[in-house]
Amino acid sequence: MATATVTPEVVTAAEVVTSAPKAQPPVTLTAAATAKVREIMATQDPVPAGLRIGVVGGGCSGFQYSMSFENQSGMMDKVYRFDDLKVFVDATSAMYLNNCVVDYVETLEAAGFKFENAAVKSTCGCGSSFSV
Numbered sequence: 001m002a003t004a005t006v007t008p009e010v011v012t013a014a015e016v017v018t019s020a021p022k023a024q025p026p027v028t029l030t031a032a033a034t035a036k037v038r039e040i041m042a043t044q045d046p047v048p049a050g051l052r053i054g055v056v057g058g059g060c061s062g063f064q065y066s067m068s069f070e071n072q073s074g075m076m077d078k079v080y081r082f083d084d085l086k087v088f089v090d091a092t093s094a095m096y097l098n099n100c101v102v103d104y105v106e107t108l109e110a111a112g113f114k115f116e117n118a119a120v121k122s123t124c125g126c127g128s129s130f131s132v
Contacts, residue, residue, distance in 0.1 A: 026100065033104040041085075046071075049072055050069070050079070053065070054067075054090060077089060099119070100118075101116040101117075
């Protein structure tokens with residue numbers, strides 16, 4: 001199954017677009033992931049401003065991915081736009097998410113967001129944490 005990726009637009013935390021060259025985002029969302037996030041966001045009351053993707057310490061391998069809805073970006077966040085979806089990434093998480101692709105996958109057994117990160121050296125047995 002082929003997946004398409006959505007080309008992001010990078011803006012600062014204050015959301016001021018300048019004429020400077022756009023930085024490559026640390027994370028890319030596929031069209032399927034973007035559509036699923038928008039679908040879930042539409043059920044929230046109030047509708048959040050965007051999605052935070054991050055990396056937090058924990059799990060048996062040292063790090064875990066995190067996804068949560070936010071009402072605004074933080075002071076140290078970079079804001080990336082995937083079509084009309086804003087994605088907030090803090091500077092520390094960006095280091096661990098470099099060239100990471102987030103997809104939404106549905107199979108007969110399960111459905112969920114899948115992180116493909118070339119920087120990951122190992123994962124735990126359950127697949128919910130990783131080390132770099």
